Amino acid sequence: MTPATTFVGSPVSRVDGPAKVTGAAVYAADFDIPHLAHASIVQARVPAGRIAAIDTRAAEAAPGVLAVMTHETTRRLPWHPRDPRPGVDPKAGERLHVLQDDVVRYDGQPVALVVAQSEEQARAAADLVRVDYAPTAARTRFDVAYARAPSEATAKAGRPGDTSRGDPEGAFAQAPVRVDVPFVQPREQHAAIEPHATIAAWDEDGRLTLWDKSQWVDNVRTEIAHVFGLAEDRIRVISPFVGGAFGSGLRTWPHVTLAALAAERVGRPVRLALTRRQLFTNTGFRPHTESRVRLGAFPDGRLTAILHEATGQTSTYEEYAETTLTPARQLYACPNVATRYRLLDMNVNTPSPMRGPGAATGELFLETAMDELAHALGMNPLELRRANLAKTDPDSGKPWSSNALAACWDQAAARFGWADRPRTDEARRAGRERIGSGMASAFYPAHRAKARARVTLYANGGAMIQAATSDMGPGTYTALSQVAADALGLPLEQVRVEIGDSALPPAPAHGGSITMATLGNAVANACAALRETLGADGEGDLTPALRRSGRDSAAAEGASSPGKEAQEYESAAFGAVFAEVRVDPELGTVRVARLVGGYDVGRVVNPKLARSQCIGGMVQGIGMALSEEAVFDRHCGRVMNANLSDYLVPVCADVGALEAFFVESDDRVFNPLGVKGLAEIALCGVAAAIVNAVYDATGLRMREVPVTPERIVTAQAARGR
Numbered sequence: 001m002t003p004a005t006t007f008v009g010s011p012v013s014r015v016d017g018p019a020k021v022t023g024a025a026v027y028a029a030d031f032d033i034p035h036l037a038h039a040s041i042v043q044a045r046v047p048a049g050r051i052a053a054i055d056t057r058a059a060e061a062a063p064g065v066l067a068v069m070t071h072e073t074t075r076r077l078p079w080h081p082r083d084p085r086p087g088v089d090p091k092a093g094e095r096l097h098v099l100q101d102d103v104v105r106y107d108g109q110p111v112a113l114v115v116a117q118s119e120e121q122a123r124a125a126a127d128l129v130r131v132d133y134a135p136t137a138a139r140t141r142f143d144v145a146y147a148r149a150p151s152e153a154t155a156k157a158g159r160p161g162d163t164s165r166g167d168p169e170g171a172f173a174q175a176p177v178r179v180d181v182p183f184v185q186p187r188e189q190h191a192a193i194e195p196h197a198t199i200a201a202w203d204e205d206g207r208l209t210l211w212d213k214s215q216w217v218d219n220v221r222t223e224i225a226h227v228f229g230l231a232e233d234r235i236r237v238i239s240p241f242v243g244g245a246f247g248s249g250l251r252t253w254p255h256v257t258l259a260a261l262a263a264e265r266v267g268r269p270v271r272l273a274l275t276r277r278q279l280f281t282n283t284g285f286r287p288h289t290e291s292r293v294r295l296g297a298f299p300d301g302r303l304t305a306i307l308h309e310a311t312g313q314t315s316t317y318e319e320y321a322e323t324t325l326t327p328a329r330q331l332y333a334c335p336n337v338a339t340r341y342r343l344l345d346m347n348v349n350t351p352s353p354m355r356g357p358g359a360a361t362g363e364l365f366l367e368t369a370m371d372e373l374a375h376a377l378g379m380n381p382l383e384l385r386r387a388n389l390a391k392t393d394p395d396s397g398k399p400w401s402s403n404a405l406a407a408c409w410d411q412a413a414a415r416f417g418w419a420d421r422p423r424t425d426e427a428r429r430a431g432r433e434r435i436g437s438g439m440a441s442a443f444y445p446a447h448r449a450k451a452r453a454r455v456t457l458y459a460n461g462g463a464m465i466q467a468a469t470s471d472m473g474p475g476t477y478t479a480l481s482q483v484a485a486d487a488l489g490l491p492l493e494q495v496r497v498e499i500g501d502s503a504l505p506p507a508p509a510h511g512g513s514i515t516m517a518t519l520g521n522a523v524a525n526a527c528a529a530l531r532e533t534l535g536a537d538g539e540g541d542l543t544p545a546l547r548r549s550g551r552d553s554a555a556a557e558g559a560s561s562p563g564k565e566a567q568e569y570e571s572a573a574f575g576a577v578f579a580e581v582r583v584d585p586e587l588g589t590v591r592v593a594r595l596v597g598g599y600d601v602g603r604v605v606n607p608k609l610a611r612s613q614c615i616g617g618m619v620q621g622i623g624m625a626l627s628e629e630a631v632f633d634r635h636c637g638r639v640m641n642a643n644l645s646d647y648l649v650p651v652c653a654d655v656g657a658l659e660a661f662f663v664e665s666d667d668r669v670f671n672p673l674g675v676k677g678l679a680e681i682a683l684c685g686v687a688a689a690i691v692n693a694v695y696d697a698t699g700l701r702m703r704e705v706p707v708t709p710e711r712i713v714t715a716q717a718a719r720g721r
């Protein structure tokens with residue numbers, strides 16, 4: 001019998017909200033560990049070369065300094081390889097071995113570490129470390145001529161070099177209407193509010209505790225166990241709150257190893273908090289990616305050919321690859337499709353997933369090209385999408401477990417007023433501004449993984465849910481509370497959720513939008529198991545059954561993992577985004593006046609938090625379209641704007657009216673809870689809709705984001721010539 005759903009589906013407020021706004025929520029850098037010392041990283045100042053000499057004398061003599069660690073004075077670690085590698089790690093290459101040799105692989109690489117009594121002393125002394133470099137040739141310019149095919153390991157992980165179905169080149173050559181669209185998306189940074197930080201503490205028995213900003217505490221534990229050659233049960237990783245991450249917390253970055261090394265060296269707990277500048281090169285980023293989309297269509301809009309090529313950057317030591325070309329293969333019905341993916345090794349730190357990894361980039365390319373095709377056809381861009389709805393997954397031929405994309409298009413268009421958008425030049429003018437409207441589809445594959453959760457019910461009517469998952473902001477605490485409250489028949493405030501600790505039942509990465517489809521079902525199963533243990537069936541408050549058993553408390557665990565539906569069906573979240581922009585042609589400024597997004601994400605556990613996620617994705621999409629770019633100087637190989645006053649994320653004044661809503665959707669084929677996941681989809685399509693709206697307003701085809709005032713003005717001047 002399915003339990004009543006009092007809380008699942010209700011717009012309850014964040015259960016951790018009061019803790020967050022009162023400061024009671026403790027983030028990685030905030031833990032008050034006695035006898036804490038502080039570490040500060042010294043970063044390489046060349047993109048490639050060797051350390052010729054390193055002079056630490058002035059730093060060692062500075063006030064409060066406990067140790068200065070370099071490759072010459074740091075012990076060699078075993079760096080055991082991991083097999084299989086975690087899903088979030090590159091499939092080829094080798095992680096950065098910090099302070100193990102004299103090789104500089106990118107500007108910003110840690111080359112020394114200063115440990116001191118206070119953070120200020122550590123930072124001041126870090127500035128005194130003198131490093132002389134013997135530079136070598138570096139690849140710091142993005143040049144597709146040097147790109148290469150991905151390795152077999154990467155191809156097997158869903159990032160193949162070349163794919164083809166049908167006769168793409170032939171169909172394109174014969175297509176009555178064709179477009180050929182190049183596009184550039186620059187390096188982007190996660191830019192979360194909370195910087196990454198790690199506190200490392202060893203006990204007398206050689207056990208290590210890490211308080212770390214992480215989206216995956218189990219992965220940090222396993223990674224550090226392999227790096228240090230320790231048994232996993234010697235390490236505990238604690239990360240109860242994460243102040244935004246967007247993917248930067250999926251991997252275990254080198255500073256975690258540095259913190260543990262430093263704590264070992266000085267025999268005290270050590271805190272290593274990255275500065276905002278250091279975040280740009282000591283955690284990942286969305287890689288610079290260049291694309292070419294060729295589309296061929298019949299006059300009625302039906303696609304006959306999609307050819308999508310993309311080249312992404314990776315580091316010289318690891319092969320990070322994205323699923324940039326998945327949308328080209330899966331989003332629209334088309335018999336002739338070819339994709340070609342290439343990688344360019346550069347002297348940069350390794351990129352990493354950033355919200356909507358692969359898909360958000362691929363859909364920026366594909367959906368702007370679809371807009372160009374619509375204009376080449378003389379067709380309404382929305383009608384072009386409708387003419388190409390994929391009723392089954394066009395790549396595998398499998399049925400969708402659910403697909404309400406058509407409803408997203410229809411309902412979002414209606415709410416936006418697409419049919420009545422300004423169409424004439426006069427209607428598009430508002431004073432000196434030009435009004436433009438644009439749209440795009442959104443698509444993100446849905447997955448789930450293996451997880452366990454524990455429930456403990458107490459005779460006083462309280463319950464505890466425990467799992468090693470995280471909450472980087474989407475509302476895991478709240479959503480798991482809702483699932484448990486329903487399954488146990490308890491008021492929401494009687495349920496406590498404990499997460500973010502590797503001592504709890506294992507969970508996969510809090511990423512890829514899989515958390516609710518994975519943990520939500522594990523929690524429901526744990527509660528069902530407890531109900532069975534207590535001999536209670538049906539629904540309603542489980543506490544009386546516990547009291548009848550005479551016990552003070554009872555606990556059960558539940559698991560969840562993908563079933564045969566994962567083989568038989570394709571699952572994905574879908575959406576449609578509509579944008580209205582105001583462009584000042586003289587100043588080149590673009591304001592996003594309105595965004596409307598309709599989403600098919602399966603069952604919505606909490607409409608309030610789900611809407612927050614979606615409008616958050618819209619804000620990030622405004623950044624992607626208009627302002628965000630980590631400017632990489634190709635002469636010195638350095639990120640030139642590694643701070644939040646020059647790397648521009650949207651502020652309130654950049655954001656117009658945002659409307660996000662959910663179409664009716666409930667995917668019980670995909671999983672019993674019926675959720676598909678909605679973190680990544682919220683960014684997908686947003687930037688494309690905005691870029692398409694800029695064209696509608698100005699007639700300018702911008703083929704590079706961010707669409708800055710300089711680029712608009714330059715494009716206008718080029719058109720005027």
Ligand code: MOS
Binds near residue numbers: 215248354355357512
């Ligand atoms: Mo998301 S890029 O999987 O945190």
